[in-house]
Amino acid sequence: MSTPAAPGSVMRGAVDLSSLRNRPQSPAPAAAPAAAQDGGATPLVFDVTDATFGEVLELSRTVPVVIDLWAEWCGPCKQLSPVLEKVVTELGGRLVLAKVDVDANPQLAQGFRAQSIPMVLALVAGQPVPLFTGAVPEQQVRDVFAQLLQLAAQHGVTGTVPVDGAPAAEAPAEEALPPLHAEAFAAIEEGDYARAISAYEKALAENPRDADARAGLGQVRLLDRVQGSDLQAARAAAAAEPTGIEAQFLVADLDVVGGHVDDAFGRLLELFAALPAAERAPVRERLLELFGLIGDDDARVIRARTRLASLLF
Incomplete structure (x- = not known):
């Protein structure tokens, strides 16, 4: 891509x-x-x-x-x-x-x-x-x-390195994170994705318009789904079960985590097309979740949305 x-x-x-x-x-x-x-x-x-x-x-x-x-x-x-x-x-x-x-x-x-x-x-x-x-x-x-x-x-990484002998610029003061966001970040650092998910869900319950919490929740849910997964084993399982929803979901998630977003969308769109209409809803929901994670204005999301719409109608 x-x-x-x-x-x-x-x-x-x-x-x-x-x-x-x-x-x-x-x-x-x-x-x-x-x-x-x-x-x-x-x-x-x-x-x-x-x-x-x-x-x-x-x-x-x-x-x-x-x-x-x-x-x-x-x-x-x-x-x-x-x-x-x-x-x-x-x-x-x-x-x-x-x-x-x-x-x-x-x-x-x-x-x-x-x-x-x-x-x-x-x-x-x-x-x-x-x-x-x-x-x-x-x-x-x-x-x-x-x-x-x-x-x-x-994430508080705002330093610079000196250029041509000039001193490094001072980092601006970091704005404190809201308590539930701070709790989520601490949990992520510890690899405790369940606690991070819970913190973000509480933040959204307090403020449904909290875009940062919504984005963070989607990211952590994705990481939680792929935690401990082996990419080669997942690909083999998906190849053996071309219309197996969970098997295809796992490879798509791993592809997104690895930066292969087009591959993930292509896999899920092919699965959507191959399934009977009555079984397509979970695939559509997963696609919409990943669209939100990547960003609605991303070119790959726009292309995938267009193809999904053509398959729907």
Whole structure:
């Protein structure tokens, strides 16, 4: 796919990075944290390896880190990488770009479920945010990064890195979250999705117009559904049962979490078309839920809504 995911629909914990957090660290001159520890400023664009990824996770607690998964043989990667570097540089330290050669770093490629490249995601406070795959136009990159900065600010990640020796800008004072939102965020950090769901449901009961709570509830419900699932096993089960609603739902959820939104919508629309009219309601409801999660103005949602309407009428 070539259109970006809505960063506002952050999938906190969407990629399992636990196996990479405590890997032994080895010297890597190109890695940003290592450069900073040597007394120099963190570069805006740098390479990251399986061994140095733990440092990048820590850096993402201060400034959003964009991850560019690429390979030397990948033509679209060579088109996209200069665009990413240009936009990151122009943002003057509000974002940094970490480049991952998937051939040289299989652990990271596996951890990020890189089924196709170029694949771009971000790290915010140690948590992954799927952005897009494919070589997208520069303006779309700018739009996605602008939304990413807004998302990072919502999570308190508002630092910058020094540029050309200039001191880092001070982060603006963070506005306190409402109590139930704070409870939900704390539960998400602990992996307690049931408690987070409960907190968001209470927030919505108090204020049905709370858009942040509604979005958060949809995101956490999605994460709760896929928690502990194995993607390959789920795909095998779905292939064995093409009209099995729950089997197809699970793969679609995993695809959304992994940033493959078009694939998820396509799977559910094909399921909707294949089922008798009397059995379609749950599929329609799941599609509408995912539309709301991604965002009504997202191009992929608009395309999927159009196709759903044609199937309905």
